[in-house]
Amino acid sequence: MKKQQYIVSIIIFIVYMLAVIQATDIIVGLLKEREQTKQNERLREVVSLAKSKLEAELFRDVFLADSLATVITIDPQIAIENWTSLGKKLMGKSTHVRNVGIAPNDVILLNYPPKGNEKAIGLDFRTVPKQYRTVLKARQLQDVFLSGPLELVQGGMAVIARFPVFNDYPQNKDYWGSxxxxIDYQSLMRVSGFSALSNAPIAIRGVDAEGDNGEVFFGDKQIFQNADFTTSINIPNGEWIVGAQFDRGVPLNLSRQLLALRIGLISLGLLIFAAVFALWRSYRVVRRFAHEDELTGLYNRRYTMNHLNQLTAGSYKRQSFAVLNIDLNGFKAVNDIYGHEAGDQLLKLVANEILNGVRMTDVVARVGGDEFIVIMHRVKHEDSAQRLADCLRQKIEHRVLHWGTATIQPSLSIGVAVFNASEHTVKDVLIRADEAMYRDKAQQRTS
Structure with a gap:
């Protein structure tokens, strides 16, 4: 029974710790998921804020340029004559405009500021197909068209706003030029906040305002293959698309905190188990005085009688069991010759050997000074019980106790009785087992 309790205790501990570890995993997982959700929401907020700033910055400069286009539409000649003043005013009010040029009949006539842009004067857009395509697009839309971002010949990247100019506004049949x-791309991205996100899993596509069909110009194009969310940046007569992936990783600081939490929760679980186990052990210590023999640790007479009464009552009544009454021969002589300490050690030896020689489900008790009882459950025939008793006797009598220079060999007398609910009571089976034990003792004396 003690072996069974020991194994059950180990199983309970293993199951309990598995439950603690699983619960810890769930708690840590929930906290990790919550933090990742916060990170993802922060990323959405950062992208949304940068998107809004970029739209505001871009539309402000485009609006100022649109005012210039309106002036030129009203009177192109006056605009040309006052070009330096107009260009200077536009550059003074704008934030990201690098230069502005006018191209009557799609041939660049003037640039502001002129310094650094001298080579562009006289450029016929029709000889540069890539640029001319965007000029034609603006003319077809009869409105501003945003091309790029693209690399400039003079260096850097820019977004170019193309404005068509017509002599017969609003009919827009007589094309004057463009x-x-x-607009400085780096400045635009820096002020909007996207430059600060260059290392984040964010990308932007939509060169020449083509949205999903446009090329990627910011970030890694692979992001769009598994983007967790996308949003559009509204630009004049088109859009750019922002794609972002959520970071599945956990910051190092949080990872350390979660590890500390995991260790703390498992430690708490161990402390709780230790506290419960300590209470259980206290209970066992108290119970031991009532149900266990102090010397051998076996069950005592009180527990044995209670257990036998339970076996013969209620749902147990139909079960059969055998009782072995075991007496240690010559025990008084051992006490007299070698002393009570030697006698105690012999009792412990016999008790352990009996306990190790029976099944885990059997009950072993010390019910007197040198008397033991074994209750063997589910044994129906006396022959079977006798064979078990003979095996137990042979096993124990082959063991010896070394005490100083002396060798003490135990000798047993065993009586066997099988309980049958239709024929016997507990008292009857105990009497029969006791009688059988004395017969065995007498037989050993005469043999």
Whole structure:
């Protein structure tokens, strides 16, 4: 029974710790998931804020350039004559405009500021197919068209706003030429906040305002293959698309905190188990005085009688069991010759050997000074019980106790009785086992 209790205790501990570890995993997982959700929401907020700033910055400069286009539409000649003043005013009010040029009949006539843009004067857009395509697009839309971002010949990247100018506004049949406003791409991305996100899993596509069909110009294009969310940046007569992936990783600081939490929760679980186990052990210590023999640790007479009464009552009544009454021969002589300490050690030896020689489900008790009882459950025939008793006797009598220079060999007398609910009571089976034990003792004396 003690072996069984020991194994059950180990199983309970293992199951309990598995439950603690599983609960810890769930708690840590929930906290990790919550933190990742916060990170993802922060990323959404950062992207949304940068998107809003970029739209505001871009539309402000485009609006200023649109005012210039309106002036030129009203009177192109006066605009040309006052070009330096107009260009200077536009550059003074804008934030990201690098230069602006006008191209009557799609041939660049003037640029502001002129310094650094001298080579562009006289450029016929029709000889540069890539640029001319965007000029034609603006003319077809009869409205501003945003091309790029693209690399400039003079260095750097820019977004170019193309404005068509017509002599017969609003009919827009008589095409005069175009205005090109070069907007600094790096400045635009820096002020909007996207430059600060260059290392984040964010990308932007939509060169020449083509949205999903446009090329990627910011970040890694692979992001769009598994983007967790996308949003559009509204630009004049088109859009750019922002794609972002959530960071599945956990910050190092949080990872350390979660590890500390995991260790803390498991430690708490161990402390709780230790506290409960300590209470259980206290209970066992108290119970031991009532149900266990102090010397051998076996059950005592009180527990044995209670257990036998339970076996013969209620749902147990139909079960059969055998009782072995075991007496240690010559025990008084051992006490007299070698002393009570030697006698105690012999009792412990016999008790352990009996306990190790029976099944885990059997009950072993010390019910007197040198008398033991074994209750063997589910044994129906006396022959079977006798064979078990003979095996137990042979096993124990082959063991010896070394005491100083002396060798003490135990000798047993065993009586066997099988309980049958239709024929016997507990008292009857105990009497029969006791009688059988004395017969065995007498037989050993005469043999």
């Amino acid at each position: 205005i090109s406003v070069v």
